[in-house]
Amino acid sequence: MVCINMEYKAFVVSEDDSGSYLGGIKTLNIQDLPAGDVLIKVECSSLNFKDALSFSGNKGVTRKFPHTPGIDAAGEVVSCATDDFKAGQKVLVVGYDLGMNTSGGFGEYISVPAKWVMPMPVAMSAHQSMAWGTAGFTAALCIDKLLMAGAKKEQGPVLVSGASGGVGSIAIMLLVKLGFEVHALTSKTADKEYFKQLGVSEIVSRAEFLKSSAKPMLKPIYGSAIDVAGGDVLATMLKMIKPGGSVACCGLVASIELQTTVLPFILRGINLLGVDSVELPLNVKQDMWLKMASDWSLPALLDQCQLIAKQQLADTLQSMLNGNIKGRYVLDHNLAG
Known part of the structure; x- marks a missing residue:
């Protein structure tokens, strides 16, 4: 007490x-x-x-x-x-x-x-830190994991699901800052001006995206991806990643289930990267927050x-x-x- x-x-x-x-x-x-x-x-x-x-x-x-x-x-x-x-x-x-x-x-x-x-962080106010919050911190962790797995802008666009939400919108802004081409996966396809302000190169309709999800493999389009949804969205993403690419998975907005095959992993050598933002050691959190306040700052x-x-x-x-x-x-x- x-x-x-x-x-x-x-x-x-x-x-x-x-x-x-x-x-x-x-x-x-x-x-x-x-x-x-x-x-x-x-x-x-x-x-x-x-x-x-x-x-x-x-x-x-x-x-x-x-x-x-x-x-x-x-x-x-x-x-x-x-x-x-x-x-x-x-x-x-x-x-x-x-x-x-x-x-x-x-x-x-x-x-x-x-x-x-x-x-x-000295460079942050309370408002700035909470504008990032757990959502922004999670987005930064996803991008950090993709970079550590070898993601490069030359590999092709990065697909971000939940693109209008907290994690998705900040992930887009940070990826654009780092020079990546970003495609936004969303059900809010009418919000073209909003996504343009974020720096999105292409808007992908979630409904259209999922129409082909029954196929075991799809045309490889994306160098990397960030997923907040889980379920069919994540399963479909995995089928569209280019050889050697990665998907950072950090959410379950759509479902906790994941029904997939081993084909994308053994035929294209892709990586599925889990991202936990909650129980990380404090020193790891501090290092990332300092990075968010400096090199990765988003004015x-x-x-x-x-x-x-x-x-x-x-x-x-x-x-x-x-x-x-x-x-x-x-x-x-x-x-x-």
């Missing part, structure tokens, strides 16, 4: 008598936060699909309710029981159990283990980001579940509803 007696506001998801899950603003006490080494006053959090799943009552993400989601948090240290951080220091918490079964960044305060906390990212207040969380999370949002959304606790 935290030994400070002070009230704060949080977006809390609760289960009602009918088994439905509802989210709303509640007044809580800091003393009710879980025991943790570091008490942080949260300035910003970002909205990720996992937050939307928690909001929906998905027990695979959050086991017990009432609960405060928010798997990312950027803010300032209030107190620290170890020598790792000082009061007033700007810090980030991204991943681990935050916002899943530990009260998360949709509350104005969090209490977490010191091993989850990292210093805010235009804030332009693609919408700031919202706590009172807008329920509607925005529901829109995310319905697949009706694009780009990044950042919760600013200082914004009035």
